[in-house]
Amino acid sequence: MSSLRAKIQDVFNEPACGKNRGKDAKARKNGCSKPLIPGAAAGGCAFDGAKIVLQPITDVAHLVHAPLACEGNSWDNRGAASSGPTLWRTSFTTDLTELEVMMGQGERKLFKAIREIKEAYAPPAIFVYSTCVTALIGDDIEAVCKRATEKFGLAVVPVNAPGFVGSKNLGNKLAGEALLDHVIGTVEPDDAGPYDINILGEFNLSGEFWLVKPLLDRLGIRVRACIPGDARYRDVASAHRARAAMMVCSSALINLARKMEQRWEIPFFEGSFYGITDTSEALRQISRLLVKKGADREILDRTETLIAQEEAIAWEKLAAYRPRLEGKRVLLNTGGVKSWSVAHALREIGMEIVGTSVKKSTVEDKQRIKQILKDDNHMFETMAPRELYAMLSEHKAEIMLSGGRTQFIALKAKTPWLDINQERQHAYAGYAGMVELIRQIDLAIHNPIWRQVREPAPWDQPVVQDKLRGTRSETATVHALKSPARQLAASATVEESR
Incomplete structure (x- = not known):
């Protein structure tokens, strides 16, 4: 101990x-x-x-x-x-x-x-x-x-x-x-090269890393180890021979990245594969670090060519969604790297961030949020379920992006909700992932079910209410006439008249 x-x-x-x-x-x-x-x-x-x-x-x-x-x-x-x-x-x-x-x-x-x-x-x-x-x-x-x-x-x-x-x-x-x-350093690879990198803090949720790895493959960059997403033991054990590293979630494995840099001189940076701009910047940063570690500078030009091609494809696909989503208000109830990376991604399509949780965010994460939103009033450390419900029921946000724990708050407030935490069913990383994220948000917001659930129930409709009130008054009169006291009084009246 x-x-x-x-x-x-x-x-x-x-x-x-x-x-x-x-x-x-x-x-x-x-x-x-x-x-x-x-x-x-x-x-x-x-x-x-x-x-x-x-x-x-x-x-x-x-x-x-x-x-x-x-x-x-x-x-x-x-x-x-x-x-x-x-x-x-x-x-x-x-x-x-x-x-x-x-x-x-x-x-x-x-x-x-x-x-x-x-x-x-x-x-x-x-x-x-x-x-x-x-x-x-x-x-x-x-x-x-x-x-x-x-x-x-x-x-x-x-x-x-x-x-x-x-x-x-x-x-x-x-x-x-x-x-x-x-583990790390216990296996010596026989194929180490100048374009080997590590990806740290990437969990391959819903297969997200598989949307990013093909981009690196096209650049000739080999992922020596992705820790831990879709990893193999020998790959992790030989991760000390990578030339550079990208930290996806610093709140989880920052100590691993720092000590690998100290022991094996593997430089690292923190980046994100959420959103078009952040994905492009992450690819640039990887290429720059590899060049600093001895790779050919030609990779910088290949990276820019790839970025231009992929961004053009992604923006063309997103153009159809911008008129439907521009100006829509989003509440992010998540944390860590997603607190700023997803916010940045949604701002790119023209959506408005009305709040983002920073409960699990680092100081660097919070600084990025301030740069993106230009205002720290939209940052909240914690928000009680009652406050979340009030914010959504008052229509201050048109959709909430969070984990499964708070989905029922949104559903109770009759507000669209999308899962972006570890239980999600769709991959949102990279260029293709950004398109999928926007597609899912569009489906959630414009789902016709929300129009139906927000309408008054059939028995709360004004016409039905009037009929119900009339029926209740007639029923009350019938019940009153059928009561024993009323029947006795009526009989006495008939006898007197005789």
């Missing part, structure tokens, strides 16, 4: 994080997130964050050393896609029971599970994840993994990120530390 404590402290003191640099020494020791509330860690603990970063390495067996519920809560929590191996889709867990925890049999069962996976699947590596229970009872997964590596002749990688140590974002970074300590 002492090594884990030192690792966590090292991550907290990350010098490449602009937000961290702005703190004093005391605040820096407290970390980047609020402490977790007991019982509310599902989907947001350090273990979950580590699993998110490493599970898309597709040919690796991911073994969770814990009771069954930990793997059940974390499995398949991202919409990453694979072009080949499917081993990562198989769930492995030691499934510790209360008796095994009490009797101290966790390490023995872990070693046995590693042997069974090796014999049944023969993967190039097994990643072993510690969790709250196994960390608290003191199971030494590093010692077990080391012994298993020697015994079975394959890489068994310990991932020390038990849930109680912090937030999901901390788990992202601890996963990066595991790669640095046990």
